[in-house]
Amino acid sequence: MANIKKIQQAISEEGLSALWLYDELDRLYASGFLTSDGAVLILRNKAYFITDSRYIEAAEEQVKDAEVILCTNENRETDILKRLLSENGISELGAQDGSLSYSEYLRMQEALGVKFVPAQHITKTLREVKERFEVESMTTAQRIAEKAFDHVLGMLSPGMTEKEVAAELEYQMTKNGAEGLAFETICVAGANTSRPHGVPTFSKLKTGDFITMDFGCKINGYCSDMTRTVALGSVSDEMCRVYETVLEAQLAGEKAARAGIIGRDMDKAARDVIERAGYGEYFGHGLGHSVGLLIHEGPNASPRENRPLPAGAVVTCEPGIYMPGKFGVRIEDMLHITENGSENLTKAPKNLIIL
Ligand SMILES: [Mn+2]
The missing domain is CATH 3.40.350.10 (Creatinase/prolidase N-terminal domain)
Structure with a gap:
């Protein structure tokens, strides 16, 4: 178009x-x-x-x-x-x-x-302001990514490597109609989950691990972007507490999203939840970024963004808590900003999944 x-x-x-x-x-x-x-x-x-x-x-x-x-x-x-x-x-x-x-x-x-x-x-x-065709392309890309995610959830098991999981996500997205990848797929497990943009390695998934997958694909040149963290076998109380805090922050960010909100205020809505829970120092990146033909576009939902979000922008909401040497959690959805709020383009569940 x-x-x-x-x-x-x-x-x-x-x-x-x-x-x-x-x-x-x-x-x-x-x-x-x-x-x-x-x-x-x-x-x-x-x-x-x-x-x-x-x-x-x-x-x-x-x-x-x-x-x-x-x-x-x-x-x-x-x-x-x-x-x-x-x-x-x-x-x-x-x-x-x-x-x-x-x-x-x-x-x-x-x-x-x-x-x-x-x-x-x-x-x-x-x-920055997407036409219907652009939002539809990103939604289609997102549905394809979710299909790949569903498939991979059925495969995750101890012994698989981070690289295998990432490759499977990419294969499933391509097989389901993706034109290409929106960015290099991230799959990190266990202690590696404390690295927000960690690179998949040959290390193997173990029972008790968190696994964070951040991935997306392209349709008509438009990108999708989603992140989910799931657990394998069991979680500790602390893992559960951190997950629930990130989820609460993600929902707070989503609730704050609407046309006219200043990027840093949307960020703050989510950041406040994490700070109140005592994990503020472990959330080092901005809450979100716009997505379009480029995976990272402006305006952002970050502490440094002074501009209001326009109606029609597609912005991610992706808080995280990352504790070095221990584990990390990130949950990311893509929001289409409207006058009164936002339409969540991501349909994948975000309650804690323990496989
Ligand atoms: Mn993102």
Whole structure:
């Protein structure tokens, strides 16, 4: 699905006459078509999608609202851009200052013979508010991840390695329709669960372990993100207390989520629960982040976020308690922010599961 019309409206409102999209995900956002290379040039009333022979046939079929132009060794992307800018009388061009290297910024400004205006914020801001199609894509990705999770719950047993569990989650997501992974799957067990972003190892699951799985996949380029911590065989009283505290914090964060809340206030709603229970020092990361074409987008639900969450954002709510050398727990859902609250895109149960 293309967002070219939305971008055209935004550049008009900014008083810009043209925007050159360089960033791969922004090009996908605009055109609905993923390419590893190429350019999208958006004017107020027309748009161009420049690509090479690897993509041209599919692009001509799939790209709407933009003229598809083939670049070749004889007719290079820079030459095409230069010609289009000159034909349309563009002297100031919105450029992606946040994606281009400094040298590329200077080189292209010189080559195109226009003045660059920093314009990364245009797509960044638009991408924060998801259209129905975007939320549906993320929901589909989430359902696939949940199917994989269900399957893996039926397999977890002492002796399996963290790597095997992670590989199985990835295999099941792919088998159930994922386009790709949203990020490297995390599966940590036992003492490793105190590492929020630990890397799966060949260490084996044991009875009495917590197992934390953080994983997601992509549909139409849009990511899903979920985390569950489950126990194998039995839990100690302390493990149970920590789990219940994280769950209570997760529900408090979810309850606080609504359009207009400042990111740090949503974080605080959950953090207060953990602090009151005496585990404040063991919750070192922010409560959540936005998700979209990128797994970590803004705005965040973190102590440093001063911006309000807009209606239409999809934000994770993922508190955790991590006690070094002992164990950790994290529970993560994806919330679609609405005017009066949020819609939880995650349907997997989050009561403590002891397998
Ligand atoms: Mn996350």
